[in-house]
Amino acid sequence: MAEHRYDPVTGQYTTGHSWDGIEELYTPLPRWWVITLVISFIVAIIYAALYPGWPTTRFAFTGLLGWTSAGQLAEEQAEARSEQAHWRNQIAAKSVAEIEQSDELRTFAITGGRALFNQNCAACHGIGAGGQQGQFPSLIDDDWLWGGKIDDVYQTIAHGIRNEDPESRQSEMPAFAEMLSPEEIAAVAEYVATLSDASKADSRKALTGAEVFANNCAGCHGENGEGMREMGAPRLADQIWLYGDGKDAVARQVAHPRMGMMPAWKPRLGDDAVKMLAVYVHSLGGGEK
Numbered sequence: 001m002a003e004h005r006y007d008p009v010t011g012q013y014t015t016g017h018s019w020d021g022i023e024e025l026y027t028p029l030p031r032w033w034v035i036t037l038v039i040s041f042i043v044a045i046i047y048a049a050l051y052p053g054w055p056t057t058r059f060a061f062t063g064l065l066g067w068t069s070a071g072q073l074a075e076e077q078a079e080a081r082s083e084q085a086h087w088r089n090q091i092a093a094k095s096v097a098e099i100e101q102s103d104e105l106r107t108f109a110i111t112g113g114r115a116l117f118n119q120n121c122a123a124c125h126g127i128g129a130g131g132q133q134g135q136f137p138s139l140i141d142d143d144w145l146w147g148g149k150i151d152d153v154y155q156t157i158a159h160g161i162r163n164e165d166p167e168s169r170q171s172e173m174p175a176f177a178e179m180l181s182p183e184e185i186a187a188v189a190e191y192v193a194t195l196s197d198a199s200k201a202d203s204r205k206a207l208t209g210a211e212v213f214a215n216n217c218a219g220c221h222g223e224n225g226e227g228m229r230e231m232g233a234p235r236l237a238d239q240i241w242l243y244g245d246g247k248d249a250v251a252r253q254v255a256h257p258r259m260g261m262m263p264a265w266k267p268r269l270g271d272d273a274v275k276m277l278a279v280y281v282h283s284l285g286g287g288e289k
């Protein structure tokens with residue numbers, strides 16, 4: 001190790017380290033850097049004292065402020081709830097029809113209803129309520145199983161369809177596999193497939209399926225397949241199909257009907273939530289006056 005030596009070029013002393021004559025200078029760290037480092041240490045110590053951290057095997061230090069992220073969330077939620085209380089109270093006090101008449105309440109209900117819908121309904125009816133072909137009805141068209149007036153929609157959502165709720169929508173299409181022969185089922189399916197085609201209005205009467213339909217189906221689906229909302233029986237004379245179009249899909253449904261079910265939402269979400277959902281669904285495009 002060489003001696004500390006004064007280097008006249010830089011005005012610094014050397015450390016004494018030398019490699020093949022190359023010597024290391026003893027340049028101090030820049031002052032701004034040292035100050036920043038020290039401040040960072042101080043801030044880190046204060047932060048560690050105020051906020052939770054430092055786990056041990058038995059407990060974790062909770063911090064002098066007692067702050068938790070769960071607590072902050074609860075506080076923000078309470079704040080949001082108290083801001084909403086004004087609107088929520090009005091929703092609770094008014095009927096769905098009255099809510100729709102007030103622009104402000106309607107806007108609040110649609111916004112809240114959309115959020116509730118995405119959480120609770122989208123799994124079946126799809127984000128945006130477009131439905132899923134063959135399983136869950138679209139709620140944005142004007143083809144309603146149980147009715148598209150605001151009170152009908154409210155009733156359907158509140159009490160659901162084919163469940164144990166005493167006010168649930170109820171109806172059952174019989175399983176015709178036990179009542180009709182396979183030939184009759186095929187014939188009636190062929191007949192149903194012509195209902196949505198206006199050009200076949202006269203010729204379809206001659207089909208053997210016409211009689212089967214009149215005797216077994218018209219009571220619920222209407223003489224010309226126009227549907228019946230009291231029974232939740234879909235309109236068959238249109239291009240909108242819950243369980244698929246075509247003779248095969250119709251024959252399957254006739255032999256072994258699916259009978260879609262929906263839970264009652266009022267016991268789960270509360271009446272205010274159901275009102276907001278009803279206003280939201282009613283606003284989607286198919287809502288009837």
Ligand code: HEC
Nearest residue numbers: 120121124144145146147156157161232260261262265277
């Ligand atoms: C488990 C799946 C499922 C969920 C979740 C669900 N639904 Fe349904 N919903 C159905 C089925 C199935 C039907 C059709 C039943 C039938 O065949 O009559 C239906 C029908 C409806 C209807 C009647 C449509 C018509 O044409 O008359 C409305 C309105 C409705 N749902 C709204 C909602 C709302 C709002 C929610 C969320 C709170 C929701 N649904 C959640 C399965 C579901």
Ligand code: HEC
Nearest residue numbers: 172173216217220232233234241242243244250258259260
């Ligand atoms: C007691 C009333 C009732 C009778 C009788 C009845 N249906 Fe239905 N039908 C329904 C109901 C309710 C639905 C809806 C089922 C559901 O939502 O799961 C339905 C659904 C259907 C569908 C599915 C429509 C779609 O959009 O996918 C077809 C097709 C159909 N019925 C044909 C018939 C035919 C054909 C007959 C006679 C052989 C018949 N139904 C008799 C009540 C009835």
